[in-house]
Amino acid sequence: MSDEKIPSQPDLDSPLSELAALLDARHQAQDEILRGQRPPPGLKPPRLLDRVAGVDSALFLRAPPPPAPTPKLSPTLPTHSSPGIAESTMSPDDTIAKTYDPHAIERARYARWEQTGCFTPQGRDAPYCIMLPPPNVTGSLHMGHAFQDTLMDALIRYHRMQGFRTLWQCGTDHAGIATQMVVERQLGLKGTSRHELGRERFVDAVWDWKAESGGTISQQLRRMGASMDWSRERFTMDEGLSEAVTEVFVRLYEEGLIYRGKRLVNWDPVLNTAISDLEVVATEEQGHLWHIRYPLEDGTGSVVVATTRPETLLGDAAVAVHPDDERYQAMIGKRVTLPLCDRTIPVIADTYVDPAFGSGCVKITPAHDFNDYAVGERHNLPKLNIFTDNACINDEAPAAYRGLDRFEARKRVVADLAALNLLVKVDDHKLMVPRGDRSQAVIEPYLTDQWFVRIAPLAEPAIACVEDGRIRFVPENWSKTYFEWMRNIEDWCISRQLWWGHRIPAWYAEDGSIHVGRTEREARANSGLAADVPLRQDADVLDTWFSSALWPFSTLGWPAQTPELSTFYPTSVLVTGFDIIFFWVARMIMMGLKFMGDVPFHEVYIHGLVRDAEGNKMSKSKGNILDPIDLIDGIELEPLVGKRTTGLMRPEDAPKIEAATRRQFGEGIPSYGTDALRFTFASMATQGRDVRFDLGRIEGYRNFCNKIWNASRYVLMTVGTAPLAAPGSRGGLAERWIRHRFGQALGAVRDGFDAYRFDLAAQAIYEFIWDEFCDWYIELAKVSLNDPGTSDEHKQIVRRTLLEVLEAALRALHPLMPYITEELWLKVAPLLGASAETVMTQPYPRQADYPADPAAAAEVDWLKTVVLGVRRIRAESNLEPARKIPLQVKGGSADERVWLGECAPYIQTLARLERIERVEHARSDATAALAGETTLLVPLLDLIDPAVEADRLAKEIVRLEQDLARVNAKLGNESFVARAPAEVVEKERKRAADNADAIERIQTQLRKLRPEA
């Protein structure tokens, strides 16, 4: 396998090329090397490691002379690349390389598509539109994107070829927190910070960073072959999209659906911002449960409370017990002295307390715990905030703790309690720790002023539209997840204390009053404020998902009523992962219904998440990331190790990651090309929740590319400029059969696309091309074309069929493998008189044009059975494959007798027969197989070992008898015969009869070999 890792790009400065040049330049093989093609068999290419070490190519000098030159096409074969486009794998004399090389093709093809405007919606037919989930503008393509984009592009190309007015709306997301963090990190490396720069200059710095790195992902999307309409590319902080954000905010505010309030929110003390519930991830961690004694103020005793966060004691407002808890009845209403603090707090009764947990007493800290907040509200407790924005103890706490970080304060509090003998015990305790999904910081419930969306009124219609089917989830069960969340939804905190994002269109007067408007001017006008009243705009920005929620209509021009908006909204389907159903899908549905009065899409296709071969989530910190571009282009081991081990959050993991990488990719990653990668993704798109990315799959599909390449090469070489039959000529058996099979395959492909079963669509087309077209039809066609007895007329039909089916199969495959199909189609189609510039806008083949032909199917199925039967005999009798053998046939139905006559030439060649003869009695030294009612006999006087053959037949009889016994048992069951559908019963009866007949015939044969049997 190591032989496969030769880099495919020509590199004329490398020692490889110099050495190659030393060899006879006239040799075909050398031409191939210089053109970047694979060397012929026997020539060992250098390994990647050798190249890295700079010691390659010695192997080339020892290499044997290359074999015969590659066959050539007629020099008059038309070529169809446009001027300025690299002629890729075609050498100047029109030789097609023996091995598919994606690199020579992909970039030029893509540039050509983009230049000619193929990606913009065309025509006036029914619209088809997909919204690209906007990737982070400064991000780079990961496997999840590549997977998702492959599926979307397949849908887009499939529908475009069917004539839909197809729009794939693309763009990028400003990704507030993520982008701000990146830029802040960079500033940190330069020894400065955003605070030093100030807001305005910081935001400028982010725009600079966007300008610098914002093109990365769109270039990578192009490498994937994504046919999105780049002319309509949008950015969530574009002027137009920002206008949409403001418009939505103001309208929701005016309707009372956005409000500002002091609430307990999830606070990230590292990023210094509020975040929404969804951005908090709870992780199970090992901690402690501290049991602390609070003495009663009257000295009559004490209570013991348990806590996982002892520092919050400083903000306690009460101790709560269950109202029915007999142990504490006497204490309810009394006060306890709060240790370390110079104050007392009440003992209250609340059903929130679980008497069975811990001591049955709970400390209540309303300002720092969501439950306690609710208890505090019920009992009118003060909300004592003891933290600063970055979670240090503030001045509300006793002087001894002020300024301490929360974890430092925890240690100090615990130590002080122990010193006072108030620490009863400390237990190990597993708890769920809330962490920010971006910063990984421990989140604190924190009391601040924030903006919220009142979500229930928006959620209600959003639930209804999924219930009544206006939006359909695929797979359907994701709607359950959606309902579950939507029915328990909480108000959405949309303000963020960041600098990068959409500013909130709210202004404050000095008296603290709030004025909302599309502009400051409008805000003043709304409130009747004079122009000279000083106003200060809210410093916060909106949650990034607020603008993402508007994506399906903001990108189409809303709030303006554009033609695009009326044409493409609602969009056709949303393709996304289940991880953002709540973040994005639900919110788009709510906003779309609210502002467009209609759903944003009719279907939501939820795909799985890409994981590594072991099923682990791919992450930088695990060092198991695969870069889709590396799979396309290949990467040598050292750079791969480098990529995986730099920029780690935990640099100490580097050695482990390096070792694992070297183990798994000892020779780097070979180049597979975009089409193989895309086909792999499509075939992994099953209904499951996660998809494991396995290099074996992509290698297999790279081989598939090569198979297609070579099948096309054969067809081009065979047909050349030879005359073809007129279109529509009725073919022979094989021609009718392959058309029939193609029609069936097209049906399966269509069903696959319709159901978003890309795996089934991919499988159908893979099997058609490899198992039917290559393995059988091309071989059958060769028989006709190579037989001197074939009429010219028939040969012309065979050539046309080869071309037509190949040409249509390339179109059928195009949505999944755009590059190789384009490349080959442009060579194949002209031979049929087609002269388009691209296959991309050609009609998708229709099943109706390849109607079923059951007669041809039955006959070829029988033909295949005969050939397979002989091949099996040959293999199991250890006959040399090259040796031509005689075949005798005996018996057979009327149809089969006719078929044998018609198929004899095919059978003779494909089964490598010397002759076929009909006999009435089998010789005893013959091996036998069955094809329908026909018995196949291969007399092998000199080679057969009767014992071996007898064993083989005996085994076959056992197999048939087992099957017969099962079928007979079924038929012997009266209920089965009485209750099963007649056709099922009939089928079983026929099967029993067939089996019995087959057993009889094999037994006859066996008795001749083994008379005692």
Added chain:
RNA sequence: GGGUGCUUAGCUCAGUCGGGAGAGCGUCGCCUUUACACGGCGAAGGUCGUGGGUUCGAACCCCUCAGCACCCACCA
């Protein structure tokens, strides 16, 4: 605590309507066969997680149990 999935060949996974268990990769054997060795031909390999139920018939429908995964959630 609530919810959702998953368990089929050595591995990764299909299996649509309940009616003869499939593919790819891997393994084994043969083969440089004029498109392709990134290939061809052939083969081996499965008690469909467990136990029960419904049915003439269950990988598939229902229930039980076991194992695994994920999502949501305020038990200190």
